[in-house]
Every structure is written in structure tokens, then in C-alpha cells.
Amino acid sequence: MAFPINDATPVTWPGPVPKTADVVVIGGGVIGVCTALYLAEVGQRVVLLEKGRIAGEQSSRNWGWIRQQGRDPDELPIMVEANALWRDLAGRTNVDIGLTQGGVTYLAGSEDEMAKYAKWLRHAEAHDVDSRLLSTAEVADLVPGMSKTYVGALYTASDMRAEPWVAVPALAGVAARAGALIVENCAVRALDIQGGKVAGVVTEQGRIVTPEVVLAGGAWSALFLRRHGIALPQLSVRATVAATDPLPMIYPGGAADDRIAFRPRKDGGYSLAAGGFHELFVGPDAFRALPKYLTQLRKDPFGTRFLPAAPRGFPDAWGTRRTWDADGPSPFEAMRILNPAPNRTKVKKLTQGFAALFPDLGPVRIKTAWAGMIDTMPDVVPVVDRVAALPGLTVGTGMSGHGFGIGPGMGKVLAALVMGENPGHDLTRFRLSRFSDGTKMRIGPSV
Template sequence: MSFPISEASPVRFNAPLPARADVVVVGGGVIGVMTAWFLAERGLSVVVCEKGRIAGEQSGRNWGWVRQQGRDPGELPIMVESLSIWKRLAAEMGDGLGFRQTGVLYLAKTEREIAGFEAWTEHSRAHQLDTRLLTAAETMAMLKGAVAPWKGALWTASDARAEPWVAVPALAAVAEEKGVVIREACAVRGLELAAGRVAGVVTEAGRIACDHVVVAAGAWSRLFLGQHGIAIPQLSVLASVAATEPMPEIFPGNAADDDFAFRRRADGGYSIAPGARHDFFIGRDAFRSFGVYLPVLKKDFRSTNFRLAAPKGFPDAWGTPRRWAMDRVSPFERQRILNPAPNMGTLAEVQDSFARAFPSLGRPKLKAAWAGMIDSLPDVVPVVDHAPIPGLTIATGMSGHGFGIGPGMGRVVADLVTGRPVGHDLNRFRLSRFADGSRIEPGPSL
């Protein structure tokens, strides 16, 4: 399998579509795959329709962190459950996921960052995590050859890593063994309704009758839902990542400060990325959502590179249609996989920051670079809720947190669909928060 997964990658999942299923999942990222996994375990017939390839977009392009540390308090209990599921999956599936509990280290350059870390430890204690605040000396002792002036760090030894573009297709293959029908290169053009509720979906390969639909379409969810009159203020940011050539090990786990982040890879190199910087394309939806995004923009303005227009065919491109006929080619078929060019200037800064922090290693050489579009919402937590249309459930806007929380969130969404107790408070993720006058602002995550 080539990386990143692209339209040129061979179709791996090509099951015939049934005439009917209990549930159709729109989107073959980690949330969609794991939702289907748990629905199948509950005895339901499930179809996953992916317009491109499984894990072709952000689920296969992220940093590969499986972290509890720094989570929004609303996400944290689900993430604790998710880590437990990851461990079980790794025990059952072996090394195919690339899962290792090598820890997460957040590095602080200022006393203000230290204070933020210390404040977050209240949440870690509430969930009995092994999170510790480290001194400067303890921090430097963990990182071989480091000379950066870090004042301390936040450390959670039980946190983990996995290889996204390998893990998610591997999970999909097991889901298929459990009875899930998975079809790549098969866009869902829209919902079919009867008496005001879900009666099926219309795909480019034909109709599937069903009683329930889960929209887990990542950066495409706003466009898909808007076709049916459901508005969510979802936008996407571009995140650039690179893989280095093999290097001596400086730290076996995941670490980050504001300048750069890195994760040890099984091939002996590191995945490196900007610690906080990302690129944002200004499109039609961005103008519509400007007001609700002001709090997060104020908090994150300096770390955002603003670009004037999204590439042709992207969800928020000026020329992307917001309405289409079900019997015509949809925007989802015209742009199978979001494959934006990485910001090589930003990645060059990451290489420089890495070299300054670890001068004995020098500037890391890159063997690959890529980018993905992170689907985000103004308070940097997802929508996980029933939609106003009976039979429709939304699970989107994971805001860069989806890979690690995917197994736990998939279990939650499956039980939400089937009406079982979900075991967690989902009030933070309700769809209505954007229309009921609630104050929308990022929570105390890191």
C-alpha cells in the first residue's frame, strides 16, 4: 500500500451493495469504521460507503497519537475507554496496528504553559490517569541530547501511538470479517426520506434501503448535511506532516511543544509536524461562520496561516456546489480524496526547530511529506448526536482528536444509534449548542 493513500491506491474493499441494511455509515475513516464494527457486534447489518479509500483522508494522515493527555474534559472519559479498546485490539491483532504505549510528553517553554499543564492535572486525577508534571531536569533526562530551554513537561506514560494509514484499513478488514459490508469508491449522494424520516441512501452505485444513517464524513460532513437542511459550523484546516529518514532514538514516544511535534516510527524514523501551526483556506463557509469562530481565532490567531481560496473541488472551495441532484455526479465523486500539498515552508521550520533542540542529530532528512484536512468545530470538540431527521446520527468534527478516540467513539455512536445507554455524558457534543444560545468557546484542553 502506497502512502499517503490516494486515488491511485488500489481499491481494497469492493463488496457488492445489498438492497437493504439496518444502518449505512457515510465515511470510511476511523469513526465510521469503528461505529460499523460495534454495530455489527450488536447484530445489525451495516454498510460503510467511502467515496474514496478507507483512511484516505485525515484518518490516515494524522500524527498517530493515541492520547488521553490534554483532552477536553468532555472527551476524556471516552478517551480513557478508547485506550482500553486499543489495548484489547492490539492484543487480538498483534503488531498490525503499530500500537505501542510509549507515552506522551508535552514540553513547556514558559511558566504560563507550566501553569496550564498543572491546571489540566485536575482532570487527570479525576480519571486516575498516570499523568505527572515534570521538572526541567526530569524533562531533559527523558530526551537524549536535548538542549532546548524547556522549563518542564506534562507526561502520561500510559498514552500510546499507532500507525494511522496501516491501522485503520486493518481495523476495516476485521470489521468486514464481522459482517460489515465496506465499499470504497462509492459516494453517498444523499438521503432518501419517507414520512420525514430516513428510508435509505442514494449512492453512485444505487440505492440502499435502511432505517438509520450515520454521517461520519469528516471534512465533508457540513456539505453533505447542508444538502438536507442541517447546518453545522464545521470548517477544515490543513495540517502538514513529514516522515524522516531513520535516526538514532532520542525518545520512544510522542512529544511536542509549540514549535514542533514528533513521534517515533517503526521504520526507525520520526513523524514530525508543526506543534501548533496550520493553514486555513478562506472559503464561502468560512465567511458564514466567522462570528462563531472568533473565540478560537483569538486564542489561535498567530498559529494560523490564512490562504485566500481552497483548491478546486474541496468542500469549502468557492466553486463547490452546495446543492445537487441525486441522479447526477455529486461533489463527493468529483473529489474522491482530499490530498492537499503540504506547507513545505512550515515543515522546513520544523526541521530547523528539531535541529536546534537536538544539535547532535542535526537537521532531519525527510523521506516523505503530506498534508490532511482536519475537520473542526468552533469549540474544538465534535458533534455526536441525533439529527433533527429521525434515523440520522451525526459523528463529525473530531477536530484533530479522532484517531486516538476512534474506537471508544465508535462504541458510543453505535449505542447512540441503537438506543442503548452510551455510558457517557454527551451534552458537550450536542448539535443544538450552535442554535440554543449556548456560549461557544474552546474548553480547557491543551
């Protein structure tokens, strides 16, 4: 399969949509797919609707890391569960998703970074995660051939990687075999609300009667919710990834310093990305949400590059409609797959930086490059909650670049919320009301 998934990817599940369902899940990324899977497994008639292709957006464009390391303390127990779920699910797919336990290593260039990693270790210890600090010599042994000497590193041997453009469609296959009905190329235009609660959804293929809807729409979630009077201070940032041609194996896991992140792929190449760098297209939502993001901006004022305007059709583009008639085309049909162009200057720098870090690898040639829009929140943790103002609606969005790895865990949590069951985790940190009840923004560890 070509990567990432895009408009040229054939439709696997064309529909049609049914007239009724127990639950409708909006969004065919890893969160929506896993939610549909776990709902189907408990006997729910679940319909998963995707406006473009399964995993067409960030779920096939991410780094492919499945990491416990560096997680926000409130995410960590869900991620520990997700780590185990990935192993189970990989055995239930009918393809090799490239699941590999190669570990994750954060390379430290200073004692301050080591101190930050040491501080985070107490969270790992509380959940029996095998993270540990490495010395300079241990780093050189773990990742040989680097031209740079590091002070040390944070290392988690049990962390994994997989090929996202293979893995998420494969999980959709598991969900379909469990009984979920998946329909691609079918946008949900609006919720059908009667008596102040969810009564169904209006899709481009017709209305589906359902009492429960899960919104897992990624970068499109805030736009969808705004139409229904629900404010979500979610923004999306562009992140660029480059993929090299095959190279010798230097380290089987994911590694990153303050400039570059890399991990090997199943095809023998490496995926490269810029650690801590992303780009924000400034639009109406950026201005609306600015007060909520001030804490994050003060903490990391140079981590974001600001661009004047999003391309036409993007969720926060100046020309994107904020209101529309459910009986006519919506912005979700106007752009089936959010496919931003990669930052070519960044691709060049990544290539040069990787070649300089590993001078014995030989020529580093780029096979392809892509970008994705990461849906992020002011405190860099998601919203996973029932919407009190609109009974029947559950939201799982704003994964802030953490979604691929934690996807199975969050899918299980969302399924439990829909069923009215105990999700097994404290979700207080992820409630929607934290942005309106005066809660002080608490940024998770920048690890």
C-alpha cells in the same frame, strides 16, 4: 504500505452495495470504521460506504498519537475507554499496527505553560489518568540530547502511538470479519427521506433501503448536511506532516513544544509537525460560520494562517456545488480523496528545527511529506448526536484533530446511539443544538 493512503492505493473492498441494511455508515475514516465494527458485533447488518479509500483522508494523515493527555474534560472519559479499546483491537488485527506505549510529553518553555498544565491535571486525576508534571531535570532524562532547556513538562506514560495508515485499514479488516460490509469507491450522494425521516441512501451504485444512517464524513460532513437543510458550522484546516528517514531512537513517545511535535515511527524515522499551526482556506462556509468562531479567534488569533481560496473540488472551495441532483454525480465523486499539498516552507522549518533541537542525531533527511484537512468545530470538540430534525440520522464529525486516538471510543458511543442504548458517557457537550440554542461557546483547554 505507503503513507498516507491516496488515490493510488488499490481498492480492497469494491462492493457491490446491497439493496437493504439495518444501518449505513457514511465515511471510512477511523470514526466510521469503528462505528461499523461495534454495530456489526451486536448483529446489525451494517454497510460502510467510503467515496474513496478506507482512511484515505485525515485518518491516515494524522500524527498517530493516541493520547489522553490534554483532552477536553468531556472527551477524557471516552478517551480513557478508547485507550483500553486500542489494546484490545490491536490483538484482533492480522497485522502489526505499531501500537506502542511510549507516553506523550508536552514540553513547557515557561512557568505560564506549567501553570496551564497543572490546572489540567485535576481532570486527569478525576479519571485516574497517570499524567504528572516533570521538572527540568526529569525532562532532560526522559528526552535526552535536546539542545534546549525546558522549564518542565506534562507527561502521561500510559499514552500510546500507532501507524494510522496501517491501523485504520486493519480495523476495517476487523469490522469486515465481524460482519460489516465495506464498499470503497462508492459515494453516498444523498439521504433518501420519506415522511420526514431517513428511509435510505442514494449511492452512485444505487439505492440502499435503511432506517438508520451514521454520517462520519469528516471534512465533507457540513457539505452533505447542508444539502438536507441542516446547518453545521464545521470548517477544515490544513495541517502539514513531514516524515524523516531512519534515525537513532531518542524517545519512544510523542513530544511537542510550541514550535514542533515529533514521534518515532515503526520504520525508524520520525514524524514531524508544527505544534499549534494550521491553515484555513477561506470559502463560503468560513463566512457563514464566522460568528460561531469569534470566541476561538479571540483566544488564539495567530494560530491560524488564512489562505484566500481552496483548491478546486475542496469541500469549501468557491466553485464546489452546494446543491445537486441525487440521480447525478455529486461533489463527493468529483474528489475521491481530499489530498492537499503540504506546506513546503513549513516542512523545511520543521526539518531545521528538529535538527537544531537534537544536534547529535546527525543529518535529518526528509523521506516524504503530506498534508491533511482537519475537520474542526468552533469549540474544538466534535458533534456526536442524533439529529432531532431528521429521525434516523446520527452524526459523528468535527473531531478537531482528536479523532484518531479517540476513534474506538467514539465508534462505540455512536453505535450505542444508533441502537437506542445508553452510551455510558455524558454527551451534552457534543450535541448539535449547542450551535443554535444560544449556548455560549466554551473552548476546551488548549493543552
